[in-house]
Amino acid sequence: MKRTKRRLDVTISAGSMADIAFLLLIFFLVATTLDKDKGLMMQLPPDVSPTITEIKDRNLFKIHINSSNKFLIEDEMRPDLEGLVAEIKEFVLNPNARPNLAENPKKAIISIKTQRGTSYAFFIETLDQIKEAYYQMYGEKLGLSSDEFRKLDRSDPSKSDMYVFARSGLPMNISIAEPDLFKSL
Amino acid sequence: MPDIVFLLLFFFMVSATMKQPEDHVKIKIPPAHALTKVQKQFLIKELHIGKPKNVSFGIGYKISAENQIIQLSDIGHWVETQRASLDEAYKNQMIVLLKADVDADMGLIMDVQQELRKHQARKILYRTLEE
Numbered sequence: 001m002k003r004t005k006r007r008l009d010v011t012i013s014a015g016s017m018a019d020i021a022f023l024l025l026i027f028f029l030v031a032t033t034l035d036k037d038k039g040l041m042m043q044l045p046p047d048v049s050p051t052i053t054e055i056k057d058r059n060l061f062k063i064h065i066n067s068s069n070k071f072l073i074e075d076e077m078r079p080d081l082e083g084l085v086a087e088i089k090e091f092v093l094n095p096n097a098r099p100n101l102a103e104n105p106k107k108a109i110i111s112i113k114t115q116r117g118t119s120y121a122f123f124i125e126t127l128d129q130i131k132e133a134y135y136q137m138y139g140e141k142l143g144l145s146s147d148e149f150r151k152l153d154r155s156d157p158s159k160s161d162m163y164v165f166a167r168s169g170l171p172m173n174i175s176i177a178e179p180d181l182f183k184s185l
Numbered sequence: 186m187p188d189i190v191f192l193l194l195f196f197f198m199v200s201a202t203m204k205q206p207e208d209h210v211k212i213k214i215p216p217a218h219a220l221t222k223v224q225k226q227f228l229i230k231e232l233h234i235g236k237p238k239n240v241s242f243g244i245g246y247k248i249s250a251e252n253q254i255i256q257l258s259d260i261g262h263w264v265e266t267q268r269a270s271l272d273e274a275y276k277n278q279m280i281v282l283l284k285a286d287v288d289a290d291m292g293l294i295m296d297v298q299q300e301l302r303k304h305q306a307r308k309i310l311y312r313t314l315e316e
Contacts, residue, residue, distance in 0.1 A: 014188040021194055024195075025198070028198070037223040037226050037229060038220045038222050038313070038315065039312045039313050040217055040221070040310070041223075041280075041309070041310050042310075043307055043308060044298055047303050047305070065291075114291040114295065115292070116290065116295075117292065118291035118292075119287065119291070120215065120289040123291055123294075124313060125215070125217070132218055132219040135219050146219065150220070176298070
């Protein structure tokens, strides 16, 4: 008597492998972005001989970073940038009309001064905080968070209008002071 | 046979990492949060600031453009060449992407910015990583 031995078929069906591979390939093609186009944008001033403009001290928010990476914010020594975002917002908007803060948001200027020997990381950190403060103010005008504001799609006309409205009357005046020519000994 | 090819494709797709373009300087990009995104990527021209990998270029921070170590005085020439590569309509919209190391000296970066200002390349994008 001949018995056919039933064996389990152990081969994996690979018929749909090609389809899966192409789906994956297409997924990665679409999902991969090279984010080399992201960063902190800054407009440098034109190269003309400096003109002397009177700026009232109350309209200027001064941030100095010295060569040993110590902060001096509004003439006060600081170990770090804790609370800077809130301070800048209060300075620019001046909700309680304090005499020592900016007259109005249009006149407010945030100034960063670095020295030779300051580390780039500290400059970027400061600039980031200032930008964050402004984006929060723009967002608050529209009832959005700063992240939501920055993700507004400006190719959409209604969103573009929102963007323009938020930025109107609240210019991001960030000034980078001229460098010292020589390292002070 | 095709199965084997696809299995290989899978394997390499999963195991492959993106190769960083070879550069003369070593750069660790600083992190930041409030990033802006550039819509027209072709406007971006890159300048790198970092320590040379090859010590024969020196040990201090150097500027690198187009995979070459350049001097501060060469920046003007670099700006002109880069601007010439753009279409007429976009010539004054060039964005200089400054990719600098976290520990780079602000003095050098300020010097670079002064040089860029002199040559009317005033839009700067500081390359940062998303936090």
